[in-house]
Amino acid sequence: MKITVIGAGYVGLVSAACFSDFGYEVTCVDRDPRKLAMLEAGKIPIYEQGLQPIVASNRQAGRLTFTDRLAEAVAGADVVLIAVGTPTREGEDAADLSFVYAAGEEIAKAMNGFTVIVTKSTVPVGTAAKLREIISKARPDGDFEVASNPEFMREGSAVEDFLRPDRVVVGVSSERAERALRQLYRPLSAKNVPLLVTSCEAAEVIKYAANTFLATRIAFVNQLADLCEAVGADIEDVARGMGLDKRIGLQFLSPGPGFGGSCFPKDTRALAHTARQQGNPFTIVENVISANEQRKRELAERIQAAVGGTLAGKKIALLGIAFKAETDDIRDAAALTVIPELQKRGASVAAFDPVAMDNGRQSFEDVQWCADAYSAAIGADAVAILTEWNVFRGLDLKRLARGMRQPVMVDFRNLLSLGDARSSGMVYHSIGRSPIVPADAHKAEIIPFKSGTV
Incomplete structure (x- = not known):
């Protein structure tokens, strides 16, 4: 053949x-x-x-x-x-x-x-x-x-x-x-x-339906994480409690900075467009698209709240710019939204990604590209994890904190355990979990983030 x-x-x-x-x-x-x-x-x-x-x-x-x-x-x-x-x-x-x-x-x-x-x-x-x-x-x-x-x-x-x-x-x-x-x-x-x-028609719909359903799970767990933060529940416990139900399953129930890449964003929009064309608006999908865009817009606001309410004159270190781990693809990545917004609010940005920095250099201006996470954190007021690379799971948080101006971590992927965060001496913010603020933390005001304020 x-x-x-x-x-x-x-x-x-x-x-x-x-x-x-x-x-x-x-x-x-x-x-x-x-x-x-x-x-x-x-x-x-x-x-x-x-x-x-x-x-x-x-x-x-x-x-x-x-x-x-x-x-x-x-x-x-x-x-x-x-x-x-x-x-x-x-x-x-x-x-x-x-x-x-x-x-x-x-x-x-x-x-x-x-x-x-x-x-x-x-x-x-x-x-x-x-x-x-x-x-x-x-x-x-x-x-x-x-x-x-x-x-x-x-x-x-x-x-x-x-x-x-x-x-x-x-x-x-x-x-x-x-x-x-x-x-x-x-x-x-x-x-x-x-x-x-x-039929050809069914096969064409199956592809969009599968991707859109997975995107819906991501949008759902992200909004559920916001609720958990507000009421003091741990999203990791809640998601596991849901996912152990065989009818639901554990996949795509990890909160984060919103979905990106070459498939989910365009496929959700295309399916919504087709439904509107046929006179059958797919309102769930329309809301998923809206919720995901809102999620990405909130990222800079979350970082700003974590460093005391202003980004003017602050340095932010970003770990990961690819839309997900194990790829160099930055199409519709969270970084495409958060980096310009941080800069617009007066922050300087340093970044490290294991494989996507060449693509990043073509997409962003005035970003300091670094050799590793520790060099990116030098002099930073906060470190934010955007991509779930395995190399970030084993970060030496004490070493990271020693080089920073303010030892603040915003973990948008919940990669780090709460135990490690407590022992690090860092102010640690994650998604859907209560922040960890050491007793001897920097005196700057820790402003709680509320979703929907952007």
Whole structure:
């Protein structure tokens, strides 16, 4: 089976590499010369655990190739997967499908023999039908089928998620397309991975529904954490008490600075947009989007309250700028909101992230980029943890405090134990838990934060 993947971005590159690891002959197409040069040189343009050795071994075996020649790659392919970007249209909530449809037109001109054209990108309901229409118009004599095969990979564990998924969802409208996709995923079916065959429309909705439901859990636990702070309960106990109910489960019940990245923000907005278009407003999703935006706006306010009510002339050290650990992705990250707001309020910012600082340098001005957490904290009035990197879980808080002007910690990820915080001598603020204020703490007023004050 010959496979062509259009797009060597996050989804396309991981998919191409993993399909080639199944033993298929895979060609990955991209028009970015810089990205292709990196891949040809054996370098990976994204940070993703386990991806580099899979790409290297399959390139060496001749099963995985990269090119900018789409027509040559599509000719003779049995399955063509479209994995191009579907960003939110500027000034709107709708997904921009121009790259998907442009790819469809090019595929139509180049396909040779029966071809299954699959949307791997996250696309709203109705995209497969529209793509079928575009390809039929461009190639009336074409022998093809269109299918939907949404991805469910998490950044930071994408290879693991592809090779050992909870399920594979394929949306089809013909037996020919179903047979081709069953063959494509036979290596996973042989390992008893469930393969759910649906209509294209159902597959398209499933992807958005799954991401939006997870985003809803995050927004829910964040607002629940605010309630816990107000009444003196510990959100860690409350979340565990909820999550041990098998109907609920423990995943996505950790409070934090709000969801970000390439999926949840755009997918929630796109689903809300589709619902409005259909005359069925999805009010829960609209409120989730609003709550998440409010969460990010409150971050600077929380830090300001922790240092006594003003940020003018203060230095704030931020630990982590990626939207989550194990990735260098800062798209819709909390840092994109909090850093400019801290600076606007008169603070200087020092920052450290294990892998995302190169992306940070391209996105922020007047930030001091540091070699580690301890150097970022030197002279700081507060240290704030934004990303749940494991390296921050074992911080020597006493060492951190010795270099600071004010020993104040704002832990937006609840990475540190309350016991460690008490023994550190630091003023420690976390999410959904009462602050820890040592008896000999700095005399500056500790102002309690109240959600919704921004």
